[in-house]
Amino acid sequence: MMKPVLPLVAGMMLAALSSLPAQAGLFSSSEVDAEKQAVQLARETVNGEYQLLTVQELKQWMDEKKPLLIVDTMPFADSYKKQHIPGAVNMAFPMSDMNVWDKATMGATTQADFLRLLGTDKARTLVFYCGFVKCARSHNAALWAKKLGYQHVYRLPGGITAWKEAGYPLEKGGTAAPTGTAQSDAAKGATCTQGC
Template identity: 35%
Template sequence: MRGELTIPTSGPASLRGGLGLVLAALLGLLLSALLPAAAPAAEPPSWWAQAQAEAKQNGYQLIDDAQLKALLATRPAPVLLDVRPDYEYAQDHIPGAVNLEFHLGDRATLDPAKAQRLAQLVGPDKNRALIIYCRSFRCLRSGIAARWAVDMGYKQVLRYPAGWHGWLASQGQVAADAKPGGLRVGDYFPSCRLVVLDSEGDRAYLGLKHKEPSFALEDVSADYLFVELYNELCYGCLKEVASYNQLFIDIGQDPALKGRLKMLGLGVGSLNREVKRFRRQKKVLFPLFADKGREVFHCLGEPELPVAYLIRRTAQGRWKILSMMSGHIGDTQAVLRSIKSALAKAPAP
């Protein structure tokens, strides 16, 4: 850590003096006789140690629910930065937070315009406390943003890894296992980077112009994408392989869609090697990629699988949801007609 920050903590004040010790002992005996034994202190969640190691390596600090609450009550108030997409921030956020989206594409390089915006939000005082949060402990965005803030010279960078859902749970407003509402038609599809698994075939099909191991959805050369989410343990997903293969063939044979609409699948919770094996064993015709951290799945609101999203590229290069298809897709020709209808109604980029 490049700077020092005293993080508020809570705890009983120490009793001083002999009389105080005697009274404390008597009080303890009395309470032990009247009350059941106190519960042991809660163990930190399983992911905390890994997050703490990452924080130490990258030069920032972690804070928990109690520390966040105490820090937000201090004056001058720290900068509270929400790094989720703007549509999630607009739906709701921790009071007082400002928004600047970070995503997986920011891991290697940070766009100068985004760095400038971050500097504007935090201000010129490098010693000002900056608290960063995203969606939940599964979300990687807050760690990426915290690392860049440290690199920019801010000395009191704090990450609240429990995120928006952790704050809601600690405030008692929702159950700890509650799921947020999913993204809808008209929302932006989550930004993400995917690792290329079939380097030649997938690059050619998607029109990727660089040879880097990973790519962003924005790099795909297409006006529209049909993105299917599946899981190897999902029985319905396994049944859909043949239907999606046929849909891929139908799209490639349609003069109005060939080249304009590309198709890909995301293995929710799957490792790269598992996706490669699944594609080979099931003879999947279109590119598959791993959403091993379930980030895209969580950002979409954890929809029931299988599910597919028809998305279009906007003039700004982002992808916006045109339609969603859940469960068994049925007659692929009917799906093709539905896709064409959605495309015909879509506004011009």
């Protein structure tokens, strides 16, 4: 007598549980958001013709002392000065798509300033990051590095948020990227130091 009841109860519980996420919206909104972010990231990557890198891969490169330039693309005072990946230099980029480099999008920072920051070695490994996956600052910087002929361009999509969540070290302070003047140490070929 107990045997027929058990499958019936199990079936009712399964039916109730399977309809719960749809009714309560437990999974649908997070999956929709995840899908939207994934598709946007994929489109930006294809459009920019650069590669993606995880924080674990970047940390490994730093531990191996691989020659590279890490560029924090967030605002200097509001972000970089407070915390950044060790050895990173700073040049802020806008969050909105930047198909044209002009004063409206970059203020006083010119393409020549960007080239000085990146250096003359077009085969140098460049890594750009911003705050999180939905932030397009690192996309804009990576896109422009590719447009200017750099070959080994990477974007760290999780940015500083993923770096912190992984428990990796941070630096504070630093100076803003030079504009219109002498070449920076980073551009002269310095590799990352301090924790790399």
